[in-house]
Amino acid sequence: MVKLQNTLGRRLVDFAPLEPGHVRLYTCGPTVYNVVHIGNLRTFVFEDVLRRHFRAGGHRVTQVMNLTDVDDKTIRGAQEAGLPLADFTAKYSDAFFRDIRRLNVQPAEGYPRATEHVPEMIDLIRRLDARGHTYESDGSVYFRISTFPGYGKLSGIDLDRTRRSERVADDEYEKEDVRDFAVWKAAKPGEPSWPSPWGEGRPGWHIECSAMSMKYLGEHFDIHTGAVDNVFPHHENEIAQSEGATGHPFVEVWLHAEHLIVDGEKMAKSKGNFYTLDDVLARRDDPAAVRYLLLSVPYRKKLNFTWEALAGAAVAVDHIFTTWDRLTDFGAALGSKPSPFPAEERSEEFLRAFSSALDDDLNTPQALGALFPFLTEINKAFDERTLDAKGAEIARLAIETADKVLGVIPFHVEMRAEPLPAEIEAQIAARNAARKRRDFAESDRIRDELAARGIVLEDLPGGTRWKKAAPV
RNA sequence: GGCGACGUACCCAAGUGGUUAAGGGAGAGGUCUGCAAAACCUUUAUUCGGCGGUUCGAAUCCGCCCGUCGCCUCCA
Numbered sequence: 142m143v144k145l146q147n148t149l150g151r152r153l154v155d156f157a158p159l160e161p162g163h164v165r166l167y168t169c170g171p172t173v174y175n176v177v178h179i180g181n182l183r184t185f186v187f188e189d190v191l192r193r194h195f196r197a198g199g200h201r202v203t204q205v206m207n208l209t210d211v212d213d214k215t216i217r218g219a220q221e222a223g224l225p226l227a228d229f230t231a232k233y234s235d236a237f238f239r240d241i242r243r244l245n246v247q248p249a250e251g252y253p254r255a256t257e258h259v260p261e262m263i264d265l266i267r268r269l270d271a272r273g274h275t276y277e278s279d280g281s282v283y284f285r286i287s288t289f290p291g292y293g294k295l296s297g298i299d300l301d302r303t304r305r306s307e308r309v310a311d312d313e314y315e316k317e318d319v320r321d322f323a324v325w326k327a328a329k330p331g332e333p334s335w336p337s338p339w340g341e342g343r344p345g346w347h348i349e350c351s352a353m354s355m356k357y358l359g360e361h362f363d364i365h366t367g368a369v370d371n372v373f374p375h376h377e378n379e380i381a382q383s384e385g386a387t388g389h390p391f392v393e394v395w396l397h398a399e400h401l402i403v404d405g406e407k408m409a410k411s412k413g414n415f416y417t418l419d420d421v422l423a424r425r426d427d428p429a430a431v432r433y434l435l436l437s438v439p440y441r442k443k444l445n446f447t448w449e450a451l452a453g454a455a456v457a458v459d460h461i462f463t464t465w466d467r468l469t470d471f472g473a474a475l476g477s478k479p480s481p482f483p484a485e486e487r488s489e490e491f492l493r494a495f496s497s498a499l500d501d502d503l504n505t506p507q508a509l510g511a512l513f514p515f516l517t518e519i520n521k522a523f524d525e526r527t528l529d530a531k532g533a534e535i536a537r538l539a540i541e542t543a544d545k546v547l548g549v550i551p552f553h554v555e556m557r558a559e560p561l562p563a564e565i566e567a568q569i570a571a572r573n574a575a576r577k578r579r580d581f582a583e584s585d586r587i588r589d590e591l592a593a594r595g596i597v598l599e600d601l602p603g604g605t606r607w608k609k610a611a612p613v
Numbered sequence: 614g615g616c617g618a619c620g621u622a623c624c625c626a627a628g629u630g631g632u633u634a635a636g637g638g639a640g641a642g643g644u645c646u647g648c649a650a651a652a653c654c655u656u657u658a659u660u661c662g663g664c665g666g667u668u669c670g671a672a673u674c675c676g677c678c679c680g681u682c683g684c685c686u687c688c689a
Contacts, residue, residue, distance in 0.1 A: 151617095169689075181689045212687060297616060298685065322686060346687040368689030369618085375687070399618075400683065407682070437637080438626070443619070443682070450625050453638035460637085463651065498627090507627055510636035520652050524645085581647055588649075599650050606651080 143198070145364075146441060146502045148372060148395040149295050153502060156394060158363050163201045166192060167354040167392070168249065169367035169375070170206035173233035174214040176417045177240055179431070179446060180401040180408055184368045186432060187398045187440040187503070189246040191366070193546045194499045204249040205357045208234050210256050212346055216332055226333050227256070240418045244432045245548045251357055255349040259335045262344045262352040266324050268386040276317065280327030280340045286320050289381045295395060296373035322378055324348045347378040351391075355383060365392040369399055401435075401444045408446075416446070424448070429552035430455035436505045436547065457513075462553040462608075464516045465540055467523055471603035472533025475526075482522035484532030488539035491515040495543050512543060556609060565596060565607075572598070573605060 143156045158164045168188040171177050177185075192202045209215070210230040219229035234254075241248075255262075266282055269275045274288045286292050286300070293299060300320045325348070328334035328341040335343060354362065360383070367376060376395060383391040400407070403414040421431055425448070434454035438444040491511055498507035519536045522528035528536070544550040561569075572587040588598050592610065599606045 171689080172687085177689085184689045209687090214687085296684080299615075300685090320686075370684065370688050373616090373684060373686080378686085398689070400689070402682070405681070434625085441618085442626090445625075447624075449638080453625060456639090457637050460651095467652085504627080506625090506636075510627060513636055517653080521654095524652055576647085579647075585648070597650070599652095600646075601651070 143194070143500045144502055145394050145396060147393075148376075148397050149392075151297075154394060156363075158200065159361065159393065162199070163203065164192075164195045164364065165358040165362035166195075166202060166204040167350070167358055167362065167365045168204060168206045169350065169365075169371055170208050170252065171233075171237050172209040172212055172214060173230040173237060174212075174218040175233060176236050176419070178408065179416050179418060179421060179435075180368075182240060182244060182418060182431075183401040183435045183440075183444055184366075184398040185241055185246055186244060186435040188366055189241075189244075189548070190436055190440075190499075190505060190546060191364075191396070191503060192247060192249075193548065194503065197496070197542075197545050202250075203358065205251045205253065205354060206249045207350055207353050208237070208252055208254045209346070209349065210234065210254045211333060211343055212255075220331075243418060243422075243428050244435075245428075245551055247548075253353040253357065255344065255353075258349065258353050258356065259344060261356050262348045263325075263335075263337050265348060265352045265355075265382070265386055267338070269324065269382060272385060272388070274381075274385040275324060277339055278316065280342060281323055282325035282339055283316055283321040284324050284378070284381060284385070286318065286322075286381065289385050291384065292381050293377065295380055296377045298373050298377065322347065322374065324382065347375055348382060350375070351379050351383040351386070354379075355387075355391075360387045361390055362392060364394045364396060366396045366398070369397045372397055396440075398440045399443045401446055403446045405445055421451070425451055425455065427451075427455050427458075429458045429549045432552075433458045433547075433549055437509060439502070439504055439506060441502070457509075458549050459608075460513070460516065461540070461544075461549060464520055465537065465550060465553070466557075466606060467601065468519070468533045468537040468540070470606070471523075471601065472528075472537060473530050474603055475523075475528055475530045475533055477531070478527060478529040480527075481529040481532050482518075482527045484519075484522075484528065484535040487515065487518060488535050492539055492542055499546065508543070508546075512540075512547075515539070561596075561607065565591065565594075569598065569605060569607065576600075 144153050145156045146152070147154045166188075171181060188204070192204050195202050211226060215226060215230055219226045222229055266275065269284065270282070275282050275284055323345040325337060325339055325342050326345055327339070328343065333343060334341040354365070365376065380391055402408065403416065406412060406414060408415050418431070422428060430451055431454075434446070434451050435444065437454060494511035495508045498504045498511060501507070519528065522532070541550065568587050568591060572584045575581075575583040575587065591598060595610045597608050597610050599608070
């Protein structure tokens with residue numbers, strides 16, 4: 142049984158999908174006005190681990206992630222770049238897909254774009270209007286918060302007791318109450334717009350998620366996620382709009398990922414600690430380590446990104462690869478043993494511990510805490526020759542089963558799949574020949590030469606393993 | 614001002630009432646190895662920001678203090 146910390150009600154709940162065996166998941170996606178940063182990616186990796194864990198548990202998952210491709214920032218960005226809005230946002234949505242792919246994030250079942258769902262949003266606003274939740278003012282349509290008694294149930298906010306920011310005070314739109322929010326904005330000169338019953342305009346931000354989630358997942362679905370800053374106002378407003386329109390509950394479980402901070406501070410361009418995936422990979426070209434680092438902290442705790450932590454993640458991940466390589470490359474040669482290491486029993490114990498850690502509100506570090514002692518046991522049995530070929534296969538499958546959720550081994554498999562240049566193959570062969578005739582000066586020379594070219598050799602009992610050197 | 618999260622070793626981090634405080638990284642020593650690397654073994658917190666309190670018993674519950682961070686109307 143998966144337990145999840147529901148932001149709605151702030152409690153740990155036993156999760157069961159509304160439709161047995163089928164998890165319907167809406168994950169707030171990027172506003173495609175810029176390249177995403179590693180904080181955004183932390184949230185996307187969390188969502189990926191969530192969907193993978195459900196799938197590992199035998200559930201079907203339908204995940205939908207929106208792409209916000211029309212809002213103040215995209216419009217401004219397109220104007221500054223002198224590009225049509227669609228061309229401008231295409232550039233960043235492409236970059237987004239490239240980034241999540243580089244971190245081995247499984248694709249969602251759908252990535253609806255706001256600009257392609259304006260009619261659905263207009264329909265939803267009409268439904269809200271029919272139920273008396275909206276009013277029109279100068280071609281814009283607002284949600285009247287006072288008509289929705291449940292307002293604040295997600296974030297716990299009490300707007301009467303809250304400080305009014307300058308943003309509210311400076312609001313240029315005509316609202317009855319400063320707390321009301323726009324569901325439809327009247328067109329301004331030179332801005333992209335769509336026809337509507339209220340004249341030319343464009344959707345408010347929150348309405349897209351209500352309209353698109355309900356279109357693809359139904360008007361009542363299982364899980365909605367985002368980062369903590371979405372709790373208010375975005376998700377609070379989504380609930381008001383969605384439940385206001387349908388008159389029944391919208392989402393069962395709300396999950397929110399904490400922020401990533403850098404060196405203990407908020408990531409900000411002004412501090413020079415603002416990183417995109419490209420920035421990180423330029424300094425350490427090791428996406429597997431980045432993914433590992435992002436999932437090595439529970440999603441509800443702040444993740445402190447440091448280069449030292451990334452270096453540690455790189456070593457940890459390499460430890461997984463090394464063990465997997467030994468089992469994959471040399472496992473079959475182990476043969477059968479009189480009283481072999483109880484690989485089946487230990488693998489089952491490990492997978493049970495691994496999975497129950499994830500059941501506990503996706504406690505990834507605890508799951509990793511089960512993995513490493515298992516690897517140590519396997520390596521030890523391998524070294525002591527108590528592991529047999531069958532056990533090696535079982536252990537390898539157990540590691541791969543865990544990795545269905547962790548998702549790091551594919552990086553390594555991909556690296557291994559790249560054919561080694563013939564000359565390097567030849568040098569490895571030459572070195573092994575030199576070692577055979579005990580010409581260690583020559584074999585060490587070749588090893589040093591290859592090391593200088595980024596190829597590290599390890600002489601294992603079964604043969605020589607090569608790998609790319611860890612990036613500095 | 615309102616709401617919320619957090620502070621565990623050199624670094625990252627699990628653990629939220631009860632045996633010796635997971636795990637990873639880094640450091641030190643060792644086994645193995647022609648030498649390395651890898652792997653393995655040993656080792657590094659009498660103590661969980663501070664001070665009080667509750668309790669037979671607290672890193673875990675309560676209070677205060679110190680510190681860090683987030684949200685408070687289109688930020689992941």
